[in-house]
Amino acid sequence: QKEVEQNSGPLSVPEGAIASLNCTYSDRGSQSFFWYRQYSGKSPELIMSIYSNGDKEDGRFTAQLNKASQYVSLLIRDSQPSDSATYLCAVNIGDSSASKIIFGSGTRLSIRP
Amino acid sequence: DGGITQSPKYLFRKEGQNVTLSCEQNLNHDAMYWYRQDPGQGLRLIYYSQIVNDFQKGDIAEGYSVSREKKESFPLTVTSAQKNPTAFYLCASSPISNQPQHFGDGTRLSIL
Numbered sequence: 385q386k387e388v389e390q391n392s393g394p395l396s397v398p399e400g401a402i403a404s405l406n407c408t409y410s411d412r413g414s415q416s417f418f419w420y421r422q423y424s425g426k427s428p429e430l431i432m433s434i435y436s437n438g439d440k441e442d443g444r445f446t447a448q449l450n451k452a453s454q455y456v457s458l459l460i461r462d463s464q465p466s467d468s469a470t471y472l473c474a475v476n477i478g479d480s481s482a483s484k485i486i487f488g489s490g491t492r493l494s495i496r497p
Numbered sequence: 498d499g500g501i502t503q504s505p506k507y508l509f510r511k512e513g514q515n516v517t518l519s520c521e522q523n524l525n526h527d528a529m530y531w532y533r534q535d536p537g538q539g540l541r542l543i544y545y546s547q548i549v550n551d552f553q554k555g556d557i558a559e560g561y562s563v564s565r566e567k568k569e570s571f572p573l574t575v576t577s578a579q580k581n582p583t584a585f586y587l588c589a590s591s592p593i594s595n596q597p598q599h600f601g602d603g604t605r606l607s608i609l
Contacts, residue, residue: 415595416595416596418597418598426602426603427587427600427601427602427603428540428587428600429600430597430598430599433597472539472540474598476594476595483594483595484542484545484555484594485594485595485598486542487532487539487540488539489538489539490539
C-alpha cells in the first residue's frame with residue numbers, strides 16, 4: 385500500500401459545480417496534511433494546511449480531515465476554469481525525529497465550461 | 498521579496514558529466530528539500546536537510562549528492578552515476594520539518 389494515495393483522474397467537473405478531491409494515507413500517527421495545486425509545467429503552490437479533525441475553509445476551498453478513517457479531502461466550490469490543474473495531497477510520515485512529508489501522485493482536475 | 502530561487506531554469510547534461518543545480522532561499526527556513534518529478538508523476542524525495550551541515554537521503558538518492566554549508570543554500574549535484582537524469586527538479590524549504598513547504602520554480606534537466 386502506498387503511503388499517500390490519490391485517484392490520478394482526470395476528474396472532469398462542470399464550471400460552477402463542486403469539485404471533490406480525495407486522499408488516503410497509511411500512517412496513523414500523521415499530524416500534518418497539505419493540499420498543493422500544480423499547473424502544468426509549473427511548481428506546486430500550497431493552497432491549504434489542516435492539522436485537526438473536521439473542516440477548514442478558506443474562500444472557495446474546504447479541507448476535510450478524518451484521522452480515524454485516515455482520509456483527507458479538498459472541496460472546491462463554484463469551480464472555475466482556472467482551477468484546472470493537478471492537486472497534490474501531502475502528509476507527514478514518521479515520528480518527530482525522522483519525520484518527512486510524502487506527496488501523493490496527484491489528481492488531475494479539469495473544469496469544463 | 499522573500500522566496501526560493503532555483504537556477505538554471507533549463508540544463509543539459511552530456512554523457513559522463515556531473516551537473517549542479519542551485520537552490521537559494523532567503524526565507525530563513527531551517528529545512529530544505531530536493532524532489533524529482535517525471536512527466537505525469539508525483540514528487541519523489543531525493544535529499545533533505547533539517548539543519549546546516551546535516552542532510553539525509555530520501556527515497557531516490559542514488560546518483561545524486563548534496564551539501565548544506567549555509568542555511569540559505571542547498572545545491573544538488575546530479576552525477577554521471579544517475580543514468581536517467583531527465584526530469585523536472587524542484588527545491589523546497591520550510592521553517593522546520595512537518596511545516597508547509599514552499600517551492601522554487603524548478604529546473605528542467607535533459608540529456609544531450
